[in-house]
Amino acid sequence: MTPFAYHLARDPADALAALTAPGGNIPLGAASFLAGGTNILDLMKENVARPMRLVDLNQLALARIEETPAGGLLLGALARNADTAYHPLVRSRYPLLSAAILAGASPQIRNMASNGGNLLQRTRCYYFYDTGTPCNKRSPGSGCTALGGLTRLHAILGASEHCIATHPSDMCVALAALEAVVHLRSARGERQLAFADFHRLPGDTPQHDNTMAADELITHIELPPARHAAHSAYLKLRDRASYSFALVSVAAALALDEGGRIASARLALGGVAHKPWRQPEAEAVLQGKPAEPAHFAAAAAVLLAGARGEGVNDFKIPMARRAIVRALEVAAAGTPGPACREEER
Amino acid sequence: MNERIHDLQTPVADAGTGFVRVGMPVSRVDGRAKVTGEARYAAEHPAHDLAYGVVVGSTIARGRIAGFRLREALAVPGVVEIITHENRPRMRSFDLFYKDMTAPAGAPFRPLYDGEIHFSGQPVALVVAETFEAARYAASLVAVDYLPQQHETNLMSQLARSHKPKPLKAGFSPPPDERGDAEAALLAAAVRIEAEYYSGVEHHNPLELFASTVIRGEDGHLTIYDKTQSSQNSRWYVSRVFGLGKDKVTVRNPYVGGAFGSGLRPQYQLPLAVMAALQLRRSVRVVLTRQQMFSLGHRPETLQRIRLGADRDGRLRAIVHEAVAETSCYEDYVEVVVNWSGQLYACDNVKLIYRLVALDQSSPMDMRAPGAAHGVHALEVAMDELAWALRLDPLELRLRNYAEQDQMKGLPFSSKALRDCYERGARRFGWARRPLAPRSMREGSELVGWGMATGTWDAMQMFARAGAVLHADGRLVVSSAATDIGTGTYTAMCTLAADALGLRLEQVMFQLGDSNLPVAPIEGGSSHVATVGSAVAGVCAKLQKRLFRMARRLHNSPFAKARFDEVEFAGGGLRLRRQPSVAMSVEEVMAAAGEAAIEEKYLMLPKVLKQKKYLRATHSAVFCEVKVDEAFGTVRVTRVVSAVAAGRIISAKTARSQVSGAVVWGISQALHEETHADHRLGRFMNHNLAEYHVTVNADVRDIDVIFVDEDDRVVSAIGAKGVGEIGIVGVAAAVCNAIFHATGRRVRSTPMTPEKVMAPGGDVSVSAAL
Ligand SMILES: Cc1cc2nc3c(=O)[nH]c(=O)nc-3n(C[C@H](O)[C@H](O)[C@H](O)COP(=O)(O)OP(=O)(O)OC[C@H]3O[C@@H](n4cnc5c(N)ncnc54)[C@H](O)[C@@H]3O)c2cc1C
Numbered sequence A: 001m002t003p004f005a006y007h008l009a010r011d012p013a014d015a016l017a018a019l020t021a022p023g024g025n026i027p028l029g030a031a032s033f034l035a036g037g038t039n040i041l042d043l044m045k046e047n048v049a050r051p052m053r054l055v056d057l058n059q060l061a062l063a064r065i066e067e068t069p070a071g072g073l074l075l076g077a078l079a080r081n082a083d084t085a086y087h088p089l090v091r092s093r094y095p096l097l098s099a100a101i102l103a104g105a106s107p108q109i110r111n112m113a114s115n116g117g118n119l120l121q122r123t124r125c126y127y128f129y130d131t132g133t134p135c136n137k138r139s140p141g142s143g144c145t146a147l148g149g150l151t152r153l154h155a156i157l158g159a160s161e162h163c164i165a166t167h168p169s170d171m172c173v174a175l176a177a178l179e180a181v182v183h184l185r186s187a188r189g190e191r192q193l194a195f196a197d198f199h200r201l202p203g204d205t206p207q208h209d210n211t212m213a214a215d216e217l218i219t220h221i222e223l224p225p226a227r228h229a230a231h232s233a234y235l236k237l238r239d240r241a242s243y244s245f246a247l248v249s250v251a252a253a254l255a256l257d258e259g260g261r262i263a264s265a266r267l268a269l270g271g272v273a274h275k276p277w278r279q280p281e282a283e284a285v286l287q288g289k290p291a292e293p294a295h296f297a298a299a300a301a302v303l304l305a306g307a308r309g310e311g312v313n314d315f316k317i318p319m320a321r322r323a324i325v326r327a328l329e330v331a332a333a334g335t336p337g338p339a340c341r342e343e344e345r
Numbered sequence B: 001m002n003e004r005i006h007d008l009q010t011p012v013a014d015a016g017t018g019f020v021r022v023g024m025p026v027s028r029v030d031g032r033a034k035v036t037g038e039a040r041y042a043a044e045h046p047a048h049d050l051a052y053g054v055v056v057g058s059t060i061a062r063g064r065i066a067g068f069r070l071r072e073a074l075a076v077p078g079v080v081e082i083i084t085h086e087n088r089p090r091m092r093s094f095d096l097f098y099k100d101m102t103a104p105a106g107a108p109f110r111p112l113y114d115g116e117i118h119f120s121g122q123p124v125a126l127v128v129a130e131t132f133e134a135a136r137y138a139a140s141l142v143a144v145d146y147l148p149q150q151h152e153t154n155l156m157s158q159l160a161r162s163h164k165p166k167p168l169k170a171g172f173s174p175p176p177d178e179r180g181d182a183e184a185a186l187l188a189a190a191v192r193i194e195a196e197y198y199s200g201v202e203h204h205n206p207l208e209l210f211a212s213t214v215i216r217g218e219d220g221h222l223t224i225y226d227k228t229q230s231s232q233n234s235r236w237y238v239s240r241v242f243g244l245g246k247d248k249v250t251v252r253n254p255y256v257g258g259a260f261g262s263g264l265r266p267q268y269q270l271p272l273a274v275m276a277a278l279q280l281r282r283s284v285r286v287v288l289t290r291q292q293m294f295s296l297g298h299r300p301e302t303l304q305r306i307r308l309g310a311d312r313d314g315r316l317r318a319i320v321h322e323a324v325a326e327t328s329c330y331e332d333y334v335e336v337v338v339n340w341s342g343q344l345y346a347c348d349n350v351k352l353i354y355r356l357v358a359l360d361q362s363s364p365m366d367m368r369a370p371g372a373a374h375g376v377h378a379l380e381v382a383m384d385e386l387a388w389a390l391r392l393d394p395l396e397l398r399l400r401n402y403a404e405q406d407q408m409k410g411l412p413f414s415s416k417a418l419r420d421c422y423e424r425g426a427r428r429f430g431w432a433r434r435p436l437a438p439r440s441m442r443e444g445s446e447l448v449g450w451g452m453a454t455g456t457w458d459a460m461q462m463f464a465r466a467g468a469v470l471h472a473d474g475r476l477v478v479s480s481a482a483t484d485i486g487t488g489t490y491t492a493m494c495t496l497a498a499d500a501l502g503l504r505l506e507q508v509m510f511q512l513g514d515s516n517l518p519v520a521p522i523e524g525g526s527s528h529v530a531t532v533g534s535a536v537a538g539v540c541a542k543l544q545k546r547l548f549r550m551a552r553r554l555h556n557s558p559f560a561k562a563r564f565d566e567v568e569f570a571g572g573g574l575r576l577r578r579q580p581s582v583a584m585s586v587e588e589v590m591a592a593a594g595e596a597a598i599e600e601k602y603l604m605l606p607k608v609l610k611q612k613k614y615l616r617a618t619h620s621a622v623f624c625e626v627k628v629d630e631a632f633g634t635v636r637v638t639r640v641v642s643a644v645a646a647g648r649i650i651s652a653k654t655a656r657s658q659v660s661g662a663v664v665w666g667i668s669q670a671l672h673e674e675t676h677a678d679h680r681l682g683r684f685m686n687h688n689l690a691e692y693h694v695t696v697n698a699d700v701r702d703i704d705v706i707f708v709d710e711d712d713r714v715v716s717a718i719g720a721k722g723v724g725e726i727g728i729v730g731v732a733a734a735v736c737n738a739i740f741h742a743t744g745r746r747v748r749s750t751p752m753t754p755e756k757v758m759a760p761g762g763d764v765s766v767s768a769a770l
């Protein structure tokens, strides 16, 4: 681990100033925020991240979860994943988000992990974590060792010849399906980013996971008014029953009209691309249709159009196709009860 | 040395625990120390003026070190020294000096000896600093220039260059010669099956990281707290490698946070820490990182091929079992993979072949039930394949081929209650209700399957010494340089001693984990209780006799006319069996005899001549239920019953924990564990516990352990065999067989991850009855 300075930020302005101050002696990008620390500290221990300074966000008053005037919900960036998942308003209005969070990591990690940090967690590509191997995401231009190597966890959609990594978050898959909005703040002011525009595909700059600027702070994640609470499902397929990242995951949400037809559909995939994978065309396939497997399969085909495996991970394509159908089926039958009981915290 | 060594912090049972008997479920005497954090592990012993060493590992798999660029690292404040092969202290030059007590044939790896690279992750430098943080930072700045050479780490591409292993390893026997004519019998058999079984690399990953704290005394004496399964093995190694007198080195391991075989050999942090202590003339600690734990040995990747031939009624006519495993380029690591197939079932025609491929990797290492965990797995999956080919119940097939005696020499078993294991396990599981055909049971979107397998392991005994001191206040200190890697050695030995002398458990202290204590073997091979336990029983028997003699000689002794066999030790002292009111406490006898303490020593030598007349083994029958969602290949193991015959059970609670823990590991072997190498780099890549998957709580449901009665006085004087390994053998096979029964698909490669289990193509109904 590289020696680093530590600053406990008082408020957002202080946190932002601390990215370069005092006296601007730290170049932009050389400091990192510290939230739950469940990712950044691991990366530092393995020398993947070497910030000169850690700016601790844990004192910021950004841990609240509150209703918006529009009828949505505002999740503080510093609210813990566990507190978010078990929040009564999240559970009742956005059970999809609750289920997705609880499908991730372990109770201990969820108790520490923050919502902002979850969006910014880095890929789990083995090579990214091993400084003994070249990796374009870790050191741009050095090459992608995963290509032709161990690619079981890697992307089947949207990859490039420079990087085939996946975004590992579960929470983000639900946020993508729920069309969340990310609130950002910097010295230049505040702005909002639609979730679909937040994460990005690797292209030839895989070092950038998202479209945030280096001098920005996530303050909140906004959920628009809920429409799909009664018919949603998060299905995560993984190597063991807990504490492992998704091979494939699906966030499915439906709103059914009185005749049982699909009034609105949302569908996002995790574990398959550099960002949560969503295609409005796939959802359009379902619009106005009865909630039946044949239509689910048609939507799956559109969502997975262009999917390509690396050999070892080819299985993800049929797995994803089946998972989409299953998740839509479960959602259509009605949101399942909580996956995890409160006592398990 | 039998007196109490205070620094060892030997645990004692809680006051009020009271009298115990062998076979009772006794809570761990070391439990409180462990859960409160009082127990100190190798990296936790404080020392004055301690320096910290951090290891730098090679990034290439084969080649030479061309040079180091150390300026930046040396400039880090607090850095004391960077030790490499260029400036290390003197080490011995003959291979022989590097051979620890369990070394296989070959030239053991010598850390920092020269510039040759033998495997990726090999230590190439040790950065020593005043603080751990400085050492770690400087280690990240060490730049190494390599002259790489072409490496080869892929077993599957190198099968053609396999060789016959050199068999020189303690406890290893090469496959016996062919029995009968297996190929001919196979051709003539009415029913045949043939299949290949692959098992990937696994790493031990005990929770405690490998660590050594070398504390240098003013006189230069080294007291080393080491993570090892034998303090005496580590002392032997250090003395020989550095040419130090045995009296100059003490190794201690009073608490070990798991090892599973990884501590059978000294690991490289030990010589590195000693090197630094010698060079710098101060105390040094070296702790490996979790990532570096993947540069130690591993369970070797193995490919097996099994061919079975049988009569229509299921009687085995031929068994051919071949295995090819990997080893390093410098040692022939060997384990017993195929021999079990000549032992477990009655069959006249058996051919067994075991070969190795040398690869540019670190030497593999014994891991719980080495060889058997995957060797018996392959056999037991093959038996299941045969059962289905015959449309015969898999348990019935095993019973029809039950081996009543040793197949090679016609020797009897010293004891073999496997039939009882089958019967009681099957009854508890409800096996009789199993439909024969696969895909017969379904629950919602899941297929349900039931599978079973047999397990077996050797029942071994080594030699050991024990010493005991009984104090006037009734405290008993029993000593032997044994080890407790979490298995329950402390508890089992205290139980044996307390039972022997009729003392309360809290009066007894069993002192282990110091190389100066009486000789004990390495804790491994499931032999520790049978070995050290028999030594403890032996020394306690001597104390019994001595106490009895002392009591009888007393003026007006109530035992004046008694014979030894007329007294028993219970209730805190001795008493007449027929008239228990005639009794004296240990304290009374000691006081009356005017003794402050009495001491006895005992050397336990196995009764080799007698033992050789028997085949000695433990057995088990494992039954398992799985639920499989075949659309995705996800498997849940919902129920396991493991019935074990392992001699007399000394400590029921810790023994049960051994077996249920082993079942968990069996599930892990079946479904989760594998270290993936990138062969282009010659490097293991999922080297952390997020990506190296072990079974977690959510994967484990009901585990039911049954101990079937056995009492084997051939294996040991106390009737015990051993339970460390047997619990894992057969579990993965039972899971595999249950998956077949659920889905009709045979997965011949472990771990059976979702992509291997999931139904191929578009033939699967995803919306299986929700
Ligand atoms: C073993 C393991 C298993 C896991 N399994 C899963 C899983 O199955 N599914 C899953 O979804 N996740 C999983 N996780 C990941 C976990 O969810 C993330 O590590 C966690 O959400 C990160 O949040 P944090 O608050 O700890 O972030 P930190 O580690 O504190 O920070 C992460 C990054 O975000 C930046 N950051 C944090 N907050 C802000 C902010 N407000 N504004 C700007 N930048 C910020 C930091 O600078 C840093 O770069 C796992 C993690 C581990 C260690």
Ligand code: SF4
Pocket (backbone or CB within 6 Å): A123, A125, A126, A127, A128, A134, A135, A136, A137, A138, A143, A144, A145, A146, A147, A162, A163, A164, A165, A206
């Ligand atoms: S896939 Fe991306 S993260 Fe992985 S090695 Fe290639 S560039 Fe690095």
